[in-house]
Amino acid sequence: MGVVRMQEIERTDEELVQETLDGRREAFQLLVERHQSRVFGLVRHYLRSGAEVEDLVQDTFLKAFSKLSTFQSNSSFYTWLYRIAKNSVLDHLKRKGRSPIVAMEDPEDNLGGMGEGRSTGLPAPDAAMMKHEISAVTRAVLEELPDIFRDVLILRELEGLSYQEIAETLEVSIGTVESRIFRARAKFKDKLMQQHPEFVEGLS
């Protein structure tokens, strides 16, 4: 099914969306192929089990398909997809009774500022740690963060999105993105020090 021809690679996401709406199956398959890796990566930041991940990614694309006519090309297809994926993850966690941690304080105060006083850096991981160990600790700490902070750290540090892209994805201003990232780093550090001081360089 669906051999991808070279010239098809040139088509934009918007064109592929339109063609899908016109009933062209291979256009949709191409869209999925283009974005599946990122969506898998994204969902994997939130869920542990591989089976859960695959179901949720599938669900994400099926939802996207069913809502495709509502896609506005003023945002990028990926950020639109991200929102659907994120909602699927949240629904899923809710259904399983693992409700995400919601920030209690108003996250938008201190807009663009550091929040509580001077920000501190984040000490490096202990030099003896392997990459996968670092990943595991980071993941555990991220899970403890309120989701507004976890989201920006995932998008910025793990997915490599720019502030502008994060703003689009989360539908907030760049100032809010900035403020959340600064504060997320502080929260991350606090949790890290509480949970795993032994892994922090220079503390053990």
Add this chain to the structure above:
Amino acid sequence: MNARNMPCEQAERWIHQHVDQELSVKQVGELRQHLDACAACSGLYAELKAGKAWFVPSEAPAVPAGFAARVTALAFAGAEGTIEREAPVLAHLSGGGSRGVVLGGSDRFLKRATAVAAGLLAVLGLALYSQNAVSERSLVAEEGNLETVLEEMDQLNQEQVPSETEDAPKPEESQR
């Protein structure tokens, strides 16, 4: 060349932006001047940069083989067969073991989904399927030519939804 040209508060903000590659070259130059003159800020900068090591960027995650084709088949199966869009229930989440089939649509959608599953599971799926809904079509599983079977399934399903056969599968139109 003077830290006082930039207050520490601004430097602090720019340091975060700098480790995130959000500063212009010109801004980086200005920040550097501050960092050279301010021990507190250059300490913060060093730490934030080192702290990046906690975040190991995701490796390109493995995508199961044939994933895009499967999703596409399911999507179009659903669209042509009128998806009743209460949020799709994932088979996996409701405890079922079967992978790759979305339940929760209308009967027609279910049949389409079943048709797809039958295609994927080839003879076994077909045998089950033809025992109920389509037995009168005398599809014989043993003949086993998958493509013919799928084509017939397709036709069958289109016959079941006469109002939508010609229309492009505009997702989610005609609902509610």
